[in-house]
Amino acid sequence: MSYLAKNYNRKKISFAKGKGSYLYTAKGVKYLDFVQGIAVNSLGHSHPKLIKVINNQSKKLWHVSNAFMIPEGELLAKKLAKKTFADYVIFQNSGTEATEAAIKVARKYFYSIGKPHKNRILCIKNSFHGRTIAAIFASGSKKMTEGFGPKAQGFDHFKFGDHKSLKKKITKNTAAIMVESILGEGGIKVIPDWCLKGLRKICNKNKILLILDEVQCGIGRTGDFFAFEKSRVKPDIVPIAKGIGGGFPIGAVLMNKKAASGMVAGSHGSTFGGNPMAMKIGSQVFDIISNKSFLNNVKKNSNFFFQQLNEIKKRYPKIIKEVRGRGFLIGLQLYKDQTNFIKKLMINKLLTIRAAENVIRILPPLNVKKTELSQALKIIEKVCSTY
Numbered sequence: 586m587s588y589l590a591k592n593y594n595r596k597k598i599s600f601a602k603g604k605g606s607y608l609y610t611a612k613g614v615k616y617l618d619f620v621q622g623i624a625v626n627s628l629g630h631s632h633p634k635l636i637k638v639i640n641n642q643s644k645k646l647w648h649v650s651n652a653f654m655i656p657e658g659e660l661l662a663k664k665l666a667k668k669t670f671a672d673y674v675i676f677q678n679s680g681t682e683a684t685e686a687a688i689k690v691a692r693k694y695f696y697s698i699g700k701p702h703k704n705r706i707l708c709i710k711n712s713f714h715g716r717t718i719a720a721i722f723a724s725g726s727k728k729m730t731e732g733f734g735p736k737a738q739g740f741d742h743f744k745f746g747d748h749k750s751l752k753k754k755i756t757k758n759t760a761a762i763m764v765e766s767i768l769g770e771g772g773i774k775v776i777p778d779w780c781l782k783g784l785r786k787i788c789n790k791n792k793i794l795l796i797l798d799e800v801q802c803g804i805g806r807t808g809d810f811f812a813f814e815k816s817r818v819k820p821d822i823v824p825i826a827k828g829i830g831g832g833f834p835i836g837a838v839l840m841n842k843k844a845a846s847g848m849v850a851g852s853h854g855s856t857f858g859g860n861p862m863a864m865k866i867g868s869q870v871f872d873i874i875s876n877k878s879f880l881n882n883v884k885k886n887s888n889f890f891f892q893q894l895n896e897i898k899k900r901y902p903k904i905i906k907e908v909r910g911r912g913f914l915i916g917l918q919l920y921k922d923q924t925n926f927i928k929k930l931m932i933n934k935l936l937t938i939r940a941a942e943n944v945i946r947i948l949p950p951l952n953v954k955k956t957e958l959s960q961a962l963k964i965i966e967k968v969c970s971t972y
C-alpha cells in the first residue's frame with residue numbers, strides 16, 4: 586500500500602536515473618523522456634554544468650534568510666532584468682507562488698496609488714495558474730475549485746478568443762488582465778501575436794496592468810527567451826518558474842518599475858525563495874538558455890520536428906486533428922481521447938503527457954538532439970499505423 590495521498594493519477598512506472606533526454610528504470614529500461622518533469626528539466630537530466638554548480642555550491646552555502654543580502658540572487662535578478670522587460674524581480678519556489686505574487690503585485694500597485702478598488706484580475710476561463718486557493722479561482726475551472734470552500738474573490742473570466750466578452754468584463758475595478766502567452770495545461774493554445782498586441786492596447790487604454798504567465802511557455806521553451814517576445818509586446822508583470830531551475834524548484838515574478846512600485850519592505854516574502862543554492866543553479870540555467878545561438882538551435886530543431894509531425898498528420902488525417910504550439914511546447918491534438926495513444930507511446934518507450942482538448946503534450950528538453958527527435962517521430966508514426 587502507498588502512504589502517499591491519492592491526489593495524483595500516477596502511471597505505474599518509476600525511474601532510477603536520468604541522462605539528457607532519457608530516463609532509465611531500476612532494471613535499466615530506457616525511455617525517451619519528452620515530458621521532462623512538465624517543461625521543468627529544460628536542459629534534460631543530469632546536465633554536467635548543473636551537476637558542477639550544485640556540487641560546488643553545496644560545499645559553500647545552501648540557505649540564508651532574506652533578512653540578509655544574497656549576492657547570488659542579486660546576480661540572477663540582474664541577468665533577468667538586463668535580458669528582459671523587467672526592472673525588478675522577487676524570487677519564489679514554484680509557479681503558483683509566482684502567479685500569486687503577480688496578483689499581489691498588481692493589487693498592491695493600485696492600492697499604493699490610491700485606487701484600492703482596482704483589485705480584480707481578469708483571466709481566461711479554464712486557464713492554468715497553479716493550485717493555491719487564489720490560483721485555482723484565477724483559473725476558474727470547476728474541476729480545480731470544486732470542494733475547496735468559499736470562492737476567492739477578485740477574479741473575472743472571459744472565454745479564450747472571445748474578444749467581445751473580454752472588453753465587456755473590464756470594469757472600473759479591474760486591476761489587471763492575466764493570461765498565459767501560450768495555454769499549457771489548457772491544451773497548447775497559442776494566443777496569436779495580434780491578440781497579445783490587442784491585450785496590451787486594451788490595458789493601456791484602461792490604464793490596467795498586463796500579466797503574462799510564462800511559467801510553462803517561458804525560459805526558451807518556444808525558441809525565444811519569453812514566448813511573448815515574438816509579438817514585441819511588453820508586459821508589466823511576468824511570473825516564471827518551471828524551466829528556470831532546470832529541475833531545481835525556483836519561481837520568480839518579474840516586474841517593470843511601475844508595477845513594482847507598491848512592493849515596499851514587508852509587503853511580500855518567502856523563507857526559501859532566492860536562496861544561494863537555487864540562485865546559483867538558476868544563473869547557470871539562464872546563462873546556457875539565454876544564449877542566442879542556443880535559442881536559434883531550439884528554433885531550428887523545432888522547425889524540423891514540426892515539419893515532420895505535420896507530415897505524419899497528413900498520412901493519418903483521421904487520427905491527428907492538429908499539430909500546435911511553438912518551439913518545444915508542442916500539442917498533438919487527436920480527434921478522440923488521447924489516453925490510449927499516450928499509453929501506446931509509452932509502451933514504445935516515448936514518454937509524453939496529456940493536456941486539455943484531447944491534446945498530447947510533447948516537451949523535449951531544449952537541448953534535445955536531432956537524432957532523438959527522429960527517434961520520437963518513428964515511435965509516433967508507428968503508433969499511428971497501429972492505432
Ligand SMILES: *Cc1c(COP(=O)(O)O)cnc(C)c1O
Pocket residue numbers: 679680681682684713714715716765769770798799800801802826827
Ligand atoms: C505549472 C504552471 C503553474 C504552476 O506551477 P507550479 O510550480 O506547479 O506551482 C502556473 N502557471 C502555469 C502557466 C503553469 O504551467
